[in-house]
Amino acid sequence: MCKSYEKPQVLLIGGGMITEIQILPTLYHLQNTGLIGEISIVALNGPPLRKIAESRTLHNSFPGQSFKPYPDFNKVGDDEVFPDLFKEVLSDAPQRSVAVVAVPDQLHYPMAKEALNCGHHVLAVKPLVLKYTEAVELEKLALDKGLFVGVEYHKRFDxxxxxxxxxxxxxxxxxxxxxxxxxxxxxxxxxxxxxxxxxxxxxxxxxxxxxxxxxxxxxxxxxxxxxxxxxxxxxxxxxxxxxxxxxxxxxxxxxxxxxxxxxxxxxxxxxxxxxxxxxxxxxxxxxxxxxxxxxxxxxxxxxxxxxxxxxxxxxxxxxxxPDYFKLLDMGGKAMTPVGYGHRSVENIIRAAIRTEAAAEGKTGDEALQARRHMIEAIDKEGVIATPANSSYNELxxxxxxxxxTSGGRPVMIEYGDNPHVHFRD
Ligand SMILES: NC(=O)c1ccc[n+]([C@@H]2O[C@H](COP(=O)([O-])OP(=O)(O)OC[C@H]3O[C@@H](n4cnc5c(N)ncnc54)[C@H](O)[C@@H]3O)[C@@H](O)[C@H]2O)c1
Missing domain, CATH: 3.30.360.10 (Dihydrodipicolinate Reductase; domain 2)
Incomplete structure (x- = not known):
């Protein structure tokens, strides 16, 4: 019997600007409200993780909250790089955690694929990937495994x-x-x-x-x-x-x-x-x-x-x-994030949780089918961008x-059975 799924761990890959100013503050808030469990962050090297860990804004806004850094910046040299550490972090985490892919655009595809293969739901910052065929591959892989993939096009939540x-x-x-x-x-x-x-x-x-x-x-x-x-x-x-x-x-x-x-x-x-x-x-x-x-x-x-x-x-x-992302004092021990940047991340995490909740009380194939139906229902709502409802973006x-790269020549997009692009004749 599937256990009730209340608190996924979140594995955040990428310790850059978008992590520091938007994603992590939202995750800290979701942790405070009991929606998610432990937060880990993997980066290429230690210095960006140290910067985030020492951020005065984050300390003052979310007192006492922290994340698990990979690599541990106190134990490795600043010049050491760990390009494959994300694979270890993904495979060591409990299955059906949420992996957040927030790395340079060209790394989204291999990292999202690895996360799905390790059994995790995925939140990817935009653009999901750089090629249509990659988006379709991720869509199929995710549906096959009953895992949700959401793309963080936050203007949808403005x-x-x-x-x-x-x-x-x-x-x-x-x-x-x-x-x-x-x-x-x-x-x-x-x-x-x-x-x-x-x-x-x-x-x-x-x-x-x-x-x-x-x-x-x-x-x-x-x-x-x-x-x-x-x-x-x-x-x-x-x-x-x-x-x-x-x-x-x-x-x-x-x-x-x-x-x-x-x-x-x-x-x-x-x-x-x-x-x-x-x-x-x-x-x-x-x-x-x-x-x-x-x-x-x-x-x-x-x-x-x-x-x-x-x-x-x-x-x-x-x-x-006031509309994109702000941390406000609304009472309580921590600040409250508001804005479409916050709503977007929260809704994608909630979609992963909705996907799991659909299978509650079910086992085996029945549970998998229930998760797939929920993924298709969210695709159809069309509010959160998913590979199934937004891969025109990849085209x-x-x-x-x-x-x-060819000086501005017009390129056509063909849909139908074999969506692809080609130069206009
Ligand atoms: N408005 C938006 O939606 C918006 C805004 C900013 C960034 N983004 C997107 O977010 C992504 C990241 O942007 P950013 O501004 O945070 O970039 P950034 O350059 O500030 O940070 C990139 C991070 O990726 C990490 N990284 C690189 N290779 C890695 C590896 N092999 N393993 C683990 N971590 C690795 C680096 O350590 C760094 O912390 C990009 O895809 C960008 O398009 C979206």
Whole structure:
């Protein structure tokens, strides 16, 4: 008889920026609320783990809480690297834990696959993988084993996108025809670990960040992307490696609509927001146009401080976004995370728990079938991105990479029995 499944362990692979500012604070909160058990973090080497373990923000926000570091940064040299340690951590953990894949994009596929083969549910930061066939392989492997895979496209949990989705799906916004979206990350990102992996041979700013708005448009409208062309401007990082640090993309949709996507790594450090972002969609109604405008950068809050922090990007005058991720004092011993970044991670962890709960009281094949039905039901809801309901994103990324590395040539996406991409004739 399956035991009731209340507290999965969480194995977080990757000790970078997204772990520190979004995923770990949410996991600490979920641990406080009794949803998850022990948290482990595996990184390539010790220094990022030490940085997180010593973070003043995390200590002050979640007093007394900690994670198990792999490698133990107190016992290994800072220069030692452990590229395969994640395999040991995954295989030593109790099956049906939740593995969180938060490493550079090109490592998502082998790590998610390893996690599934070790019997764990998976939460992957976006993009799930870089190739459509890899997404399909993970989808099949996960369903075969009755394990849930969720992709952390957190804009899906931004209320404004859920509102637009409801209005669009009920016909109140007509039909999408023309739009533009931009997301420009701060200039100082170039100084970070990005310069070691977000380089021309692996990724680009469209792949890294443009995928959020492509997914948001598909999420709102239900349309599939059919053609992609991306022009990338190459620039050196401080370490001399080259990156496509500015990209201009065009995504054509199955109904002929078109979205322009501008992405970059150059929002001024001294500017007041965390980045520059927003989306405008023009739509066609029966007798008039319809319109969605999301100012995702300025959300109506202005602060001017008497002091300025020492971190890159800190400024006296700030346009604070209360909507992505904030830690608030709502009483109790720890802070409470709020925002769509938090809701997204929580909902994916809850989906893994829902998958397990579906099998409660059942054994063997009956339990497996129950888990599979729950996975298919969550796929169908279409709220959480899964390999089954969002692998158009992998086709867009494949097409985008093909286009950007060939000077912006248009690349078509074919669906049907054998989805694939090819240059437009
Ligand atoms: N808005 C978003 O959705 C968003 C924002 C930031 C990052 N991300 C995604 O999160 C992922 C990580 O980004 P980041 O900003 O945290 O990157 P980062 O460069 O700050 O950190 C990467 C981490 O991966 C670890 N790593 C590398 N190889 C490893 C290995 N073999 N075993 C274990 N750990 C290993 C490194 O130690 C490092 O801690 C990327 O896929 C990125 O696209 C998403």
């Amino acid at each position: 209320d404004r996108n859920l509102i637009a989705r409801g209005k669009y799906r009920s016909g109140e916004l007509g039909e999408f025809r023309l739009g533009f979206a931009s997301l420009i990350e701060p200039w100082y990102y170039r100084n970070s670990n990005f310069q070691n992996w977000c380089t021309t041979e692996n990724s680009d700013m469209f792949t890294y960040i443009g995928c959020h708005y492509v997914d948001a448009v598909a999420f709102i409208t239900g349309l599939l992307p059919t053609e992609v062309s991306i022009y990338g401007v190459e620039e050196p990082y401080p370490n001399g490696r080259m990156g496509y640090l500015w990209t201009d993309g065009r995504v054509v949709w199955e109904n002929g609509a078109v979205l322009a996507a501008l992405n970059g790594m150059g929002y001024p450090n001294i500017a007041p927001g965390g980045n520059s972002q927003g989306m405008t969609l023009f739509c066609r109604g029966e007798n008039d146009g319809a319109l969605v405008i999301h100012d995702d950068q300025y959300r109506g809050v202005k602060h001017s401080y008497t002091v300025k922090g020492d971190d890159e990007g800190d400024s006296y005058y700030n346009e604070v976004s 867009v990324i494949e097409a985008g990479r093909m286009s950007i």
